Amino acid sequence: MSARVKLGGRSLVGQRVVGHGRPARASLTLALALSGALLGLTAAQAAHADDTTPATSTDASTATAASSDSKWKIGVGPGLVVTPKYPGSRQLSYIPFPALDISYDDRFFSQGPDVLGVNVLRGPAYHLGAALSFDFQSRKESDDPHLHGLGNVDGGPKLKLFGDYTWWAFTGSVALYQDIAGHHQGTTISTDLVASAPVGGWLFSVGPGFTWANGTYTRTFFGVSQQQSAASGLPTYNTSAGIRDIHMNAMVTYDFSRHWNGSVAATFGRLEHNAANSPITEKRFELNTLASVNYKF
Numbered sequence: 001m002s003a004r005v006k007l008g009g010r011s012l013v014g015q016r017v018v019g020h021g022r023p024a025r026a027s028l029t030l031a032l033a034l035s036g037a038l039l040g041l042t043a044a045q046a047a048h049a050d051d052t053t054p055a056t057s058t059d060a061s062t063a064t065a066a067s068s069d070s071k072w073k074i075g076v077g078p079g080l081v082v083t084p085k086y087p088g089s090r091q092l093s094y095i096p097f098p099a100l101d102i103s104y105d106d107r108f109f110s111q112g113p114d115v116l117g118v119n120v121l122r123g124p125a126y127h128l129g130a131a132l133s134f135d136f137q138s139r140k141e142s143d144d145p146h147l148h149g150l151g152n153v154d155g156g157p158k159l160k161l162f163g164d165y166t167w168w169a170f171t172g173s174v175a176l177y178q179d180i181a182g183h184h185q186g187t188t189i190s191t192d193l194v195a196s197a198p199v200g201g202w203l204f205s206v207g208p209g210f211t212w213a214n215g216t217y218t219r220t221f222f223g224v225s226q227q228q229s230a231a232s233g234l235p236t237y238n239t240s241a242g243i244r245d246i247h248m249n250a251m252v253t254y255d256f257s258r259h260w261n262g263s264v265a266a267t268f269g270r271l272e273h274n275a276a277n278s279p280i281t282e283k284r285f286e287l288n289t290l291a292s293v294n295y296k297f
Contacts, residue, residue: 075101075261079292086139086147087221088271088281095136099292112290114160126165133160135177137185139221149231150280153220156181169195170207179216186216194249203253213244213275222278239274245286246270262293 079099085091103109109117109131117131138155141147159180164173172193179185194207218239229236247269255261269286270276276284 071105073101073103073296075099075294075296077292077294079290081136082287082289083136084283084286084288085143086153087137087286088275088278088283089144090283091144092287099294101294101296115157117160125167126163128163129161131160131162133158133177135185137221144282146232146234146282147280149233150224150228153185154181154183156183156185158185169197171196184216184220186218186220187214188212188217188244192249201255203251205251205253206249208246208248210246211244211269212242214241215239218242218244218274222275222280224279234279237277237279239278242274243272244275245272247286259296260293261296262291264289264291266290 077099079097081093081095081097083093083095085093099112101111103111106122107119109119111117113135114131114133117129117133119127119129121128134155135158136155137153139147139150139153141150141152157180159178160175161178162173162175164171166172170193172191174189174191177188177190179187189212190209191212192207192209194205196203196205198204218241222237223239224232224234224237226236228234247267249265249267251263251265253261253263266287266289269288271281271284271286275281
């Protein structure tokens with residue numbers, strides 16, 4: 001087993017598991033449709049294979065070799081995300097979702113919140129690329145009584161620029177997320193370093209990281225304007241760019257068989273500075289968890 005778990009060409013631990021809040025309906029619809037299409041295609045191929053004459057041993061060997069050399073890597077299965085309802089919330093949301101792990105030639109991929117991505121530059125130890133990613137962060141006044149008067153913040157797509165480099169058992173990564181839906185979520189940058197160790201059929205990964213956010217992001221999720229203060233009763237609170245959180249990533253993956261594997265990834269974070277001291281924040285510590293089971297075709 002590789003000392004690194006890949007996510008469409010990038011390491012899994014060290015990228016955001018998922019944003020905070022409720023998922024955008026469009027992203028789940030797209031993921032469900034893609035999962036259905038893949039499962040339908042697989043079923044059709046299986047049915048076709050059953051209708052054909054059994055291959056000779058030579059043909060079978062050739063087919064096996066061709067399959068192992070395929071540039072397509074496809075995995076689908078159920079997943080569950082556990083995340084705060086909104087940044088700084090005491091309450092958790094439990095979100096089921098179809099876990100996709102699809103890549104072609106380590107160039108194009110669809111995995112987790114990254115609906116479609118490309119490794120523009122890649123090598124055995126590094127990747128540089130971009131992706132259309134759904135960051136599920138949102139905040140609704142209905143999430144909690146003390147949010148009344150603050151207005152809603154919708155989730156939506158973001159442009160993601162990323163890079164990672166692996167040396168021995170260590171992987172360093174950086175990812176920039178830019179709001180492209182006009183929801184005033186601004187820009188965040190996450191930087192992480194993880195160490196991975198395979199033990200039998202298990203793979204363990206762990207390491208620290210931090211997230212920086214620009215002023216637009218911190219004002220949207222942690223600031224309180226004079227108008228919001230008058231409507232909510234919360235004191236006014238001005239924010240600026242800075243470190244949003246420091247966190248620790250952890251992941252465990254297990255290969256049940258050649259086709260089945262399962263994984264649990266968690267990010268334990270602590271809000272800092274503007275985010276920690278905001279009157280909106282009820283809990284400084286955050287836990288984001290993603291669990292999934294994948295069938296690899």
